[in-house]
Amino acid sequence: MIATLEPAQPRILGRREFFIVVGGAAAYTVLRPVDAWARRARAGAVALQPWALPAEAPADGLELARALVGAAVLAPSDWNTQPWRFEVDPGSIRLFADAQRALPTSDPDRRGLMVSLGAALENLVVAARAYGFQPTVRYRPNEGARGVVAEMTWLDGGPRRDRELFGALTERRTNRRNYDGRGLLPQVRAQLSAQVADGPRLHWLDGRDALRELADVVHDAVHAQVSNCRIQAEQHGWLRTSRQDAARRGDGVPVDALGMSGPANWFADHYYDPDSWFLRFGAGSLAKRAREGVRSAGAAVLLTTTARDESAWLLGGQAYERLALKATQLGLAHQPINAPLELDRFRGPLLRRFGVSGEEPLMLVRCGHDSRVPHTPRRAVSVVASFRNS
Numbered sequence: 263m264i265a266t267l268e269p270a271q272p273r274i275l276g277r278r279e280f281f282i283v284v285g286g287a288a289a290y291t292v293l294r295p296v297d298a299w300a301r302r303a304r305a306g307a308v309a310l311q312p313w314a315l316p317a318e319a320p321a322d323g324l325e326l327a328r329a330l331v332g333a334a335v336l337a338p339s340d341w342n343t344q345p346w347r348f349e350v351d352p353g354s355i356r357l358f359a360d361a362q363r364a365l366p367t368s369d370p371d372r373r374g375l376m377v378s379l380g381a382a383l384e385n386l387v388v389a390a391r392a393y394g395f396q397p398t399v400r401y402r403p404n405e406g407a408r409g410v411v412a413e414m415t416w417l418d419g420g421p422r423r424d425r426e427l428f429g430a431l432t433e434r435r436t437n438r439r440n441y442d443g444r445g446l447l448p449q450v451r452a453q454l455s456a457q458v459a460d461g462p463r464l465h466w467l468d469g470r471d472a473l474r475e476l477a478d479v480v481h482d483a484v485h486a487q488v489s490n491c492r493i494q495a496e497q498h499g500w501l502r503t504s505r506q507d508a509a510r511r512g513d514g515v516p517v518d519a520l521g522m523s524g525p526a527n528w529f530a531d532h533y534y535d536p537d538s539w540f541l542r543f544g545a546g547s548l549a550k551r552a553r554e555g556v557r558s559a560g561a562a563v564l565l566t567t568t569a570r571d572e573s574a575w576l577l578g579g580q581a582y583e584r585l586a587l588k589a590t591q592l593g594l595a596h597q598p599i600n601a602p603l604e605l606d607r608f609r610g611p612l613l614r615r616f617g618v619s620g621e622e623p624l625m626l627v628r629c630g631h632d633s634r635v636p637h638t639p640r641r642a643v644s645v646v647a648s649f650r651n652s
């Protein structure tokens with residue numbers, strides 16, 4: 263039997279249907295860009311700071327202040343929270359903590375917050391010196407009235423100092439990848455140690471066996487920290503699903519900066535979510551990653567203080583930033599790993615690995631050799647600074 267195929271009859275739209283289809287298409291065409299724009303506006307993309315600084319001091323006072331604060335915001339901070347605010351007057355910059363950006367669960371005594379502020383303060387000082395000014399820092403001026411953490415003023419003239427550290431301001435990054443295992447030359451270590459003057463102290467650890475033992479402490483501390491749902495809930499809030507997400511918000515740590523590969527990278531949304539059953543895998547992966555990281559380092563360094571108060575931590579943050587800038591200038595990769603400091607039960611084992619007693623651990627940092635990694639975003643000077651009478 264031969265089947266005859268009838269040609270399909272075109273379906274004629276009724277008048278009403280015609281207007282619905284054409285009207286819908288027109289509305290879609292016209293409104294879609296508006297909708298996309300509206301979504302972007304709702305998302306509230308924040309202004310970003312470029313990772314560049316004027317090589318010479320701007321002649322105009324306002325531009326100079328902008329350049330100095332622009333240097334400060336490039337500082338490292340716990341989870342890239344950028345917990346700072348600045349108030350600028352002619353010849354003076356005051357630094358404040360931004361309590362909205364604190365980490366009260368993982369950093370209840372504000373140690374990490376003060377270290378982050380210390381790092382930003384050191385960047386201000388380095389930039390002022392490199393521009394040929396003589397900066398003076400007053401800590402908690404007027405007994406910390408109005409919550410001022412520190413104030414930097416400056417005088418004209420004087421030799422240019424810290425030019426090399428200034429050059430490293432825009433190059434410094436936290437590198438969480440594996441390093442190549444090469445050790446640090448004694449003269450390199452000496453140059454790094456020379457950055458830490460009065461107050462905070464530095465303790466070095468190298469040698470494969472010693473690093474392996476430290477790596478085990480780090481592994482257990484990272485595992486315990488990530489498995490703690492309260493801490494993880496807070497830290498997860500600063501994890502960004504992509505570089506674009508981080509750039510839109512201007513803060514936080516993008517997942518790919520964690521240096522993970524495979525499922526831990528692809529399913530990061532679930533792996534690090536404190537409400538997800540997958541968190542156990544995330545904790546396992548991050549702990550292993552941290553252990554490999556320490557094993558692959560050329561050396562680890564522990565920064566300690568003898569006092570346990572905010573002023574000591576601020577000075578410690580300044581010292582940490584000088585160390586990080588010097589490491590950058592010398593072509594070294596580095597990463598702070600603070601889980602063993604943030605959980606009380608790991609502080610003793612950590613100090614014992616470094617043979618230290620009677621001191622407060624402030625920052626644990628691994629150093630070594632690797633290629634450069636991309637920078638993370640910063641909120642712009644216009645977002646974090648108010649300019650008065652300028």
Ligand SMILES: Cc1cc2nc3c(=O)[nH]c(=O)nc-3n(C[C@H](O)[C@H](O)[C@H](O)COP(=O)(O)O)c2cc1C
Pocket residue numbers: 336337338339340341342373374375377378381434435436437438514515597598599600601637638
């Ligand atoms: C007080 C403090 C604690 C930090 N702790 C860690 C840490 O435990 N692990 C880590 O990978 N990075 C740590 N960092 C690095 C920050 O995550 C990093 O500075 C921030 O994400 C900005 O990135 P950048 O340093 O590449 O500019 C810490 C930084 C500071 C200042």
